[in-house]
Amino acid sequence: MKTVIIKYNAGNVQSVRYALERIGASYLWTDDEAEIRTADKVIFPGVGEASTAMAYLREKGLDRVIPTLTQPVLGTCVGMQLMCRFSEENNTQALGIFPVDVKRFPSGSLKVPHVGWNNLYDLKSPLTNGLTENPFVYFVHSYAAPVNEYTVASCEYVVPFSAMLHKDNFYAAQFHAEISGKEGQTILENFLAL
C-alpha cells in the first residue's frame, strides 16, 4: 500500500510522519502530483495559517489536484479547514470539497485558541470504529467548521463544531489524531485500513 503525506508549507507536520512510523506504516512525503495521484491513501496535514498554506497549494497546483483525488484522503487541522469552502482566517477561499465555511470561535468567557484534550460525540465515521462513545482527542485551533450535513463527529467549545467531516472519499479531522494517544492511533489505523 502506498500512503502519501502531502508536503507543503503548513507549519510543523513532522508529528504525522512519526505517528505513521509508530504504527509501522510506510509513507512518502511529497508534493509531486503523479506520486499523489497514484497513492492508495493521501494524508493532507496542516498546522499554521490558512491563507499562506492556500497560496502555497495554488503555487504548486495542488489546489486543483486535491479536490479531484479519488482515493481516500484525510485532511487534519488546517488541512481540514482548507478542504472547506472558505475560512474566516484572513478571508481565505479554500478548496471547496465540503460546502462549509470555517468561522472563528466567538470570543467570550473561554480562551481562544481552543488548546487541549476535548471529547467527541455523535460519532458516525468509519474512522472512529472501535473507539468509546466520547473519546478524548487533542485540539489546537482558533477556527472551526460549524456542524453540518457532512459532520461525522462533533465537539463543543464555546459552540458545537465539526470535529470530523466525511463526504465520498474525503475524510477530515479538526484535531491532531497524530498526537491523540491510543484513540488518535486507532483513527489513523482505521483510515489506512479503508
Next chain:
Amino acid sequence: MLTKRIIPCLDIKDGRTVKGTNFVNLRDAGDPVELGALYAEQGADELVFLDITATVDNRKTLVDLVRKVAQHVNIPFTVGGGISSIEDVSALLNAGADKISINSSAVRRPELIDELALNFGSQCIIVAIDTREISVPVGTISHQENVTGRFGTERISTHDQKLLIEHIVHTHGGRKPTELRTLAWAREAQERGAGEILLTSMDADGTKAGFALELTSLVSSQLSIPVIASGGAGSMEHFQQVFTRGKADAGLAASIFHFREIGIPVLKNYLREQGLPIRI
C-alpha cells in the same frame, strides 16, 4: 468539554532526567524516553522536556533524544532550554517535537517570538516565564496607636517601611533578574504570537507548598492564550487549587511525579471527583 491538562516536566541533563530543589542539588530520576512513554501511558496530557544544560555541544544529543521521544510517545510534547534561533526550532520540530519553549532568548530579543510564530505557527511556540517576587521599598508608613499597659495609656508611634510586591521576570534558570514585570511581559509575548505561557514561580518552585495561585490567576485571567502553571506542586489539592482559584489551563510538575509521590492516575481521578474536567 475541554479538560485541564496535567503535564509532567522532565528536566534533562546530558540525556538524563534530573530535578532539583530551587534548581540546584540535581538528582537523577531516570531515562527520559522511558519515563515519557510511561507518563503518556499513565494518562499525562502532555510532556515537557527541558534541557537545563543547553550548550552547543549537547545540542545534537538533545535533537537525538527528541527523535527517540517522538518515536515512542503519542501525546504532544514540548522541548525547551537554550533555544534562541529559527534554526534551533527547525531542528527540534523536524526531530518530532510538537512545541518548543523559549525563555531567556525571548527576553533578550522579543522579536524572536514574532519570527517563530510567523515561521512555525503560534500553536507550537510557548513562552516560558520564570518569575520571582521582589519587595520594592516605596517610602514609609507611620502608625499611631494607643497602648494601654500597667501604667496607663500611652500614645505610640511606629514607622514601617512601605513595601510593594513586584513580580519580576528572571532569566538564566531564574538566577538573573530583568527589568520586566511578569504580567506586562506575558501580555507582550501573547501579542507577539506566543501560543501558550508557561509560568513558573521561582518562589514556589521546589517548596511543595502549592502553586502561586494569585499570580497565576492574574496572568491567566488577563490573557486569551492558555497558561500552564508551574512551581510548588506538592499535593493533589494543589492541582485542584491551581485549576480553580489559580484559573490555570494546565498544571506542570516534576519531582512529585518522578519520585512517585503522586501517581498521575490517582491525581486525575481525584481532580475528576472534585468536579474538574479531566481526561481519563
